[in-house]
Amino acid sequence: MKMKKGTIWFGLVIGLLGLTLAVGTQTFLKPCTHDETLAKWITAEGGLIAVFAGVGMLQPHWAAQALSALAGIITALTPGTLVKICASEQMRCRMITRPAAIVIGTITAALAIWWFILKLKSRKREQ
Amino acid sequence: MTIVKLPLRNLVRHPGRTAALTVLVALLSMSLLGGSIIVLSLNSGLSSLENRLGADIIVLPASAKSKINLDNLYLQGTTGYYYMSAEKQAQIAARDGIAEISGQVFLATLRADCCSLPIQVIGFDPETDFTVQPWIAERLKQGLGPGEVVVGSKVAAGVGESVRIYLVSCPVVARLGATGTGLDTAVYCTTDTMATLLDAARAMNHELKISGDPASVVSAVYIRVDPSYSVEQVANDINVHVRKVEAVRTRSVISDVSSSLNGVASTVKALILAVWTLSFILLASAFLLLGGERKREYAVLRVLGMSRPRLSALALREALLVSAFGGVIGIALALLLVLSFHSLIEKALALPFLMPTGTAIALLAAGTLLCVCVSGSLAAAFSAHRLSRTDTGIILREGA
Numbered sequence: 043m044k045m046k047k048g049t050i051w052f053g054l055v056i057g058l059l060g061l062t063l064a065v066g067t068q069t070f071l072k073p074c075t076h077d078e079t080l081a082k083w084i085t086a087e088g089g090l091i092a093v094f095a096g097v098g099m100l101q102p103h104w105a106a107q108a109l110s111a112l113a114g115i116i117t118a119l120t121p122g123t124l125v126k127i128c129a130s131e132q133m134r135c136r137m138i139t140r141p142a143a144i145v146i147g148t149i150t151a152a153l154a155i156w157w158f159i160l161k162l163k164s165r166k167r168e169q
Numbered sequence: 170m171t172i173v174k175l176p177l178r179n180l181v182r183h184p185g186r187t188a189a190l191t192v193l194v195a196l197l198s199m200s201l202l203g204g205s206i207i208v209l210s211l212n213s214g215l216s217s218l219e220n221r222l223g224a225d226i227i228v229l230p231a232s233a234k235s236k237i238n239l240d241n242l243y244l245q246g247t248t249g250y251y252y253m254s255a256e257k258q259a260q261i262a263a264r265d266g267i268a269e270i271s272g273q274v275f276l277a278t279l280r281a282d283c284c285s286l287p288i289q290v291i292g293f294d295p296e297t298d299f300t301v302q303p304w305i306a307e308r309l310k311q312g313l314g315p316g317e318v319v320v321g322s323k324v325a326a327g328v329g330e331s332v333r334i335y336l337v338s339c340p341v342v343a344r345l346g347a348t349g350t351g352l353d354t355a356v357y358c359t360t361d362t363m364a365t366l367l368d369a370a371r372a373m374n375h376e377l378k379i380s381g382d383p384a385s386v387v388s389a390v391y392i393r394v395d396p397s398y399s400v401e402q403v404a405n406d407i408n409v410h411v412r413k414v415e416a417v418r419t420r421s422v423i424s425d426v427s428s429s430l431n432g433v434a435s436t437v438k439a440l441i442l443a444v445w446t447l448s449f450i451l452l453a454s455a456f457l458l459l460g461g462e463r464k465r466e467y468a469v470l471r472v473l474g475m476s477r478p479r480l481s482a483l484a485l486r487e488a489l490l491v492s493a494f495g496g497v498i499g500i501a502l503a504l505l506l507v508l509s510f511h512s513l514i515e516k517a518l519a520l521p522f523l524m525p526t527g528t529a530i531a532l533l534a535a536g537t538l539l540c541v542c543v544s545g546s547l548a549a550a551f552s553a554h555r556l557s558r559t560d561t562g563i564i565l566r567e568g569a
Contacts (some may be wrong), residue, residue, distance in 0.1 A: 048184070129325030131512050134353070141509035148505055 046102075053099030054159040056110055056150055060091030063117065063146045071142045072128070073135035080125045080135060084143055087117040091150055104158060111154035118147030176486040187491060190455060193448050194495025194545055195502065200444040202503040202537040204437045206530065207514065211430050216519025218426060222347050222419045223300035224391035225400045228261055233388075250275045253414065254388040260411050262388055266398030271297035272387035274363045276370065278334050288324060289355040290334060292363025300391050301357055309343040313359050315355045319343045321353040332356060335369035349515070349523030352446035360384070392416075430520050445544075452548035456488060458553035477558075484553040485546055492545025496538045504534070 044123045063071075098106030105115040121127050121140035128135050180187045227342040230253040234435075258272045293301045295312055313319065319337040320326055331338045339358065347353055358366070364384040376516050395399045400418055408417040460467075467480055508512070508524075515522040525533070 055240065131323050131325075131348075132516070137512045140511065144509045145505055149502075 048160060049102045049157075050099055052153060053095045056098075056153055056157075057092045057095035057152075059146050059150050060088045060093075060095060060113075063088030064092060064144070066142065067139065071139050073121075073139040074133070080121055080127060080139060083120050083125050084117065084139070086162035087113055088146075091117070098157070100160065103152065104161060107154045107161065110159065111151045114147045114149070114151030114154060117148070117150065118144045120147075175281065176483055176490055178415050180422070180490055181224065190491045191454070191495040191498065193452055194492050194541055195457070195499035197260050197445060197448040197452075197544065198496040198499030198537050198541045199440050199503040199506075201540060202500050202533060203507050205533050205537070206507050206525065207518075208434045208437050209525050209529065209533070210349070210511075210515075210522050211434055211518070211520055211562065213523035213525060215427060215430050217303045217348040217523050218350050218521045219423055221300075221304060221350065222423070223303070223353060223393075224419055225394040226404050226407070226416050226418055228390040228407060228411075228416045230257075231415050232531065234415055247336040250277050250388065252388055255385045255387050257411060257414055258387055258390050261392070261407055261414070264403065264410065266395050266403040266406070267392055267394040268391040269297070269299050271299060271391050272360075273298075273301075273310075273389050273391065274360055274367070274386060275388040276334075276366055279428070280442055288431040290318075290363065290366060291355050291357050292366075293357065293359050298391075299393060304345060305357065308345055311523050313342065313357075313362075316340065316361075316362055316365070317358070318340045318362070319345060319357045321345050321348040321355045321357075323353040324356060334366050335373055335375070337366055337369045349521045384451075389481075423432060426521065433518060433520060449544055449548055452545060453551065455483075456549040456552040457555075460484065460555060482552040485549055488545050488549030488553075489542055492542045493538070495545075496541035498536055498540070504530070504539075 064085045067073075067081050067088065071084075073080050093112060094106050094110040094113060097103075098110060116124070121135065121143050122135075127133075127140060129137065196533070233251040252274070255272065258270065262270050271294055274293075276290040276292070278288050278290065289505070291301070295302065309319060316337075316339055318332060318341055320332065320341050320343075322345055324332070324344075326332045328341055328344055331340050333339075334356070339356075339362070345353075345357075361384075367386075382413050390551050392403070400420065404416040404418050407414065469478075470480060470483075503539050509520075511524055
């Protein structure tokens, strides 16, 4: 029962982070109107994080947590590494979108890894 | 199970309680470290501005007042251009009390496309300059050649690359260190190169409002005052005797910036103190309440032979573990947020902002962890003291 509550909490928080990223990149975190590539990538990644979190709540399988963590890491690396962004530090993509992706992606990955470790410990205790 | 592992096991077995305490402590450490980094960055930025201004007085054309706030030039790098005849510099040089004098010419580039920003180009006279060259000399041993430029730390062009200004390709020979001011977004060249750029701008039908030879104009004159004269006296003298110019004391710019900075720093410090006080009270209350709830648990431990001091030590160790764990999380979050969003913070504050070095940040983080651990332990101290005074028999008879 304790683990199920924990699963719900983790799933909700990670799902919320993913949704914030997906919706935010199209609104208040939007890079610029010139090139939609970065916005589309991060929106897709945010959506995937939310989906993996939802799946992880319904079917607490280790793969859901692993995929959430991977999606978080990829999100953090997307602006600048996977998708080119403007060189000037004063552009919106560098000042707002990239930091948001790094912060949300890193927190998502950290929470997903923690969720995975707790689930592993719980399984060892049951065995 | 040993006595040493008991505090950790207690925390792990009550995840909800532990999570709540951890969040409180994380909030405490996040506000302390984040606020400290911001205040330190503001102070570094102000020192940097004081070091870089160099001159005692800056003289601008009177018409520049309507186009620019001098504070903004140094804080936000406002791009603009305004000119006066180089004869004005000669008139100013003739006034008493001037130890050194040098002119600079400004130009702003155009926005090339939607992914570019106009930048300020600053042309200085290598024969007389005393504000820019000492700074350039830190990065470039030889002087600037014809057409060569030096860029500020935030200009998106590296050494060996070129910047195109009004279709003139200018090779970048050095990149200056960060100052945390608008000077970081400027490009520096000699007045000869600037004359070429001004011609190129006019060839592109860019209206600069210069009549005559572009090589005979200046945008600003920088003055170092003779120590035997007062800066205010010399500035007033220039304002009275040289027409259509405005002499501004750089000290007044610095003190304006310093006042704004002190206001922001005070606000940040007040916020840190408020969060700290509130978190401490909440933590102390939480430990007190928990101590009350766990009376029977502690009574059983006493019956099993644990002494009163060891029981207090157990409670303190639990508090220390929660504080350390929450502290580390808070520090990690603060670093993640401040380091990622530092450009946005700088823009929002609109003040000189220079991030501390890695070593300084590491020391701040260590200090924050220490403060948080001490605070957490202090918050639990009263609760731990009460535990050591509790009568076991009464608790067990209560049947709570």
